[in-house]
Amino acid sequence: MGQEKFIPDEHQQARSFFRLLGPVLLISGVVCIVVAGVDFFTLQPFDEPDLFWLFFVALPLIFIGFVLSGLGYGGSVAKYQSREYAPVAKDTFNYLAQETTSGVKEIANALQQGSASTLSLNCHNCQQPNPMSARFCNDCGIKLVLTCRSCEQENTKDARFCNHCGNSLQ
Numbered sequence: 001m002g003q004e005k006f007i008p009d010e011h012q013q014a015r016s017f018f019r020l021l022g023p024v025l026l027i028s029g030v031v032c033i034v035v036a037g038v039d040f041f042t043l044q045p046f047d048e049p050d051l052f053w054l055f056f057v058a059l060p061l062i063f064i065g066f067v068l069s070g071l072g073y074g075g076s077v078a079k080y081q082s083r084e085y086a087p088v089a090k091d092t093f094n095y096l097a098q099e100t101t102s103g104v105k106e107i108a109n110a111l112q113q114g115s116a117s118t119l120s121l122n123c124h125n126c127q128q129p130n131p132m133s134a135r136f137c138n139d140c141g142i143k144l145v146l147t148c149r150s151c152e153q154e155n156t157k158d159a160r161f162c163n164h165c166g167n168s169l170q
Helices: 009-041 054-118
Strands: 120-122 129-131 145-147 154-156
Touching: 009 054
Parallel strands: none
Antiparallel strands: 120 129, 145 154
C-alpha cells in the first residue's frame, strides 16, 4: 500500500504562494509608506501633497502581507518556538516538582492526620468526639445513632429522615 503524504501537494503549493506573495505585499506597503512620507514631509509651504493617498494603499497591503506571510511561514515559526519553549517548560516543571515534593508530603500528612480527627462523631449530650463506627458515646454512653423503623438502617442522631430509604425518623 502507498503511504499518503503528510502534507498534500495542494497545501505545499498554497504555502509556497503565501511565502512569495506575503513578503511582496509587505515590501510594497512599506515602499508606499516611504514614498508618501517623503512626499508629505518635503512639501514647500502652501503646497498640497500629491501622493498622500499612498498611506491608505499601504496599510491594507502591509496587513495582507503580514497575514499571508504568517500563513506561509506559520509552521516554521511554530516549530522553532516549540524547540525553544519545550526545554524551558521541562526544566520549570522538574524544578517545581523537585522543590514542592516536601511541601506536598507535609500537606498530605496533615490532611491524613486531620481527616482522622474530622471523621469523628460528636456526642450531642457531652460533645465528646467518638469514632464514626461508634453506636454509643465512649464518654457518657448515650446512643449516637437512630435506627430507621422502615429499613432498620442506622442514621446519625440529628438526622430527621433516613439516609437509606428517606422515611421520617421522628
